[in-house]
Amino acid sequence: MANHPSAKKAARQAIKRRAHNRILNTVLKTAIKKVRVAKNKTDGEPIFKESIKVLDKMASKGIIHKNKAANQKSKLSKFVKTLP
Numbered sequence: 001m002a003n004h005p006s007a008k009k010a011a012r013q014a015i016k017r018r019a020h021n022r023i024l025n026t027v028l029k030t031a032i033k034k035v036r037v038a039k040n041k042t043d044g045e046p047i048f049k050e051s052i053k054v055l056d057k058m059a060s061k062g063i064i065h066k067n068k069a070a071n072q073k074s075k076l077s078k079f080v081k082t083l084p
Contacts, residue, residue: 021063024058024061024063025063027054027058028054028055028058028063028064031050031051031054031055032051032072032076034047034050034051035047035048035051035076035079035080036076036079038080038083039083040083040084041080041083041084044079044080044083045080048076048077048080051076052073052076055069055072055073056069
């Protein structure tokens with residue numbers, strides 16, 4: 001464990017950041033899963049638009065890399081286009 005006061009503080013902050021990032025990652029995964037379970041285009045498109053917003057927000061906050069967000073958006077877009 002850390003001995004220096006600044007190292008102790010950094011360890012405390014890391015615990016808080018990890019907890020916050022886990023929450024945001026859960027929100028992100030849920031948004032993606034909602035699109036994946038859509039049965040048709042009329043249901044899928046509005047959910048897809050919401051998930052795009054979530055992906056962009058997470059990329060801007062640094063939770064995920066911007067290229068990963070772009071990759072996910074591309075895959076979800078491709079999926080929504082194939083819906084009946």
